[in-house]
Amino acid sequence: MIQFQFIVAFLMIALGIYAFLAKRNLLKLVLALNIIDSGIHLLLISLGYRMELNELPTAPIYTGYETLKSPMVGPLPPQALVLTSIVIGVCVLSLAVALTINAYRHYGTLDVRALRRLRGG
Numbered sequence: 617m618i619q620f621q622f623i624v625a626f627l628m629i630a631l632g633i634y635a636f637l638a639k640r641n642l643l644k645l646v647l648a649l650n651i652i653d654s655g656i657h658l659l660l661i662s663l664g665y666r667m668e669l670n671e672l673p674t675a676p677i678y679t680g681y682e683t684l685k686s687p688m689v690g691p692l693p694p695q696a697l698v699l700t701s702i703v704i705g706v707c708v709l710s711l712a713v714a715l716t717i718n719a720y721r722h723y724g725t726l727d728v729r730a731l732r733r734l735r736g737g
Contacts, residue, residue: 621662628655664694
């Protein structure tokens, strides 16, 4: 059975990809990238959890691991990877918003088609 957090993660990624391909506003494109990034974070964190029958998903903690029969994932690598990705994502998001604000100040529009025509391409 597919767990709920995997379904939500894939829906967030699909929604972000759809918005990224369908929208033409620069600010909406930046938000779509952020939604994709959040979906990937949720997916990576969800992969670090294990599911026992008739129990809630728990983090694989190393205490008491002798009694478990299922393989475990170390709790540190997925969390460290996602924490680093969140920091990088915030930096990319702030840079993209700053570039969007500068494009609006300079050209007076956020429409990608209009900006492409102004460039001459």
